[in-house]
Amino acid sequence: MNKKQLIQSMAIKMDIPQTQVKQQLEQILHVIHQGLSEGEKIYIPQFGTFELRFHLPKTGRNPQTGEAIEIDGFNQPSFKASPALKTLLK
Numbered sequence: 001m002n003k004k005q006l007i008q009s010m011a012i013k014m015d016i017p018q019t020q021v022k023q024q025l026e027q028i029l030h031v032i033h034q035g036l037s038e039g040e041k042i043y044i045p046q047f048g049t050f051e052l053r054f055h056l057p058k059t060g061r062n063p064q065t066g067e068a069i070e071i072d073g074f075n076q077p078s079f080k081a082s083p084a085l086k087t088l089l090k
Helices: 002-014 018-037 082-089
Strands: 042-044 048-055 058-061 068-071 074-081
Touching: 002 018, 018 042, 018 048, 074 082
Parallel strands: none
Antiparallel strands: 042 048, 048 074, 058 068
16 A cells, blocks of 8 residues: 555545545654654554664675775664554454
């Protein structure tokens, strides 16, 4: 399911126009993006948790020259499904 299909499905189930659903979905995504960019953990009961995981800097190798290079640390967004969601998907 892509974003357009999600909006259509939500509009039918909520019996509201797709434009209104799109605005609401965009606002939800914006709040999640903003929260993650500020380092917050976003917990949605019965669904899961969005959070950032920091990957430490490490040393890698250039495959062509064999030269050691430093790979900077970085934040990676992650999602952990709630037990209720995991049970539903079994």
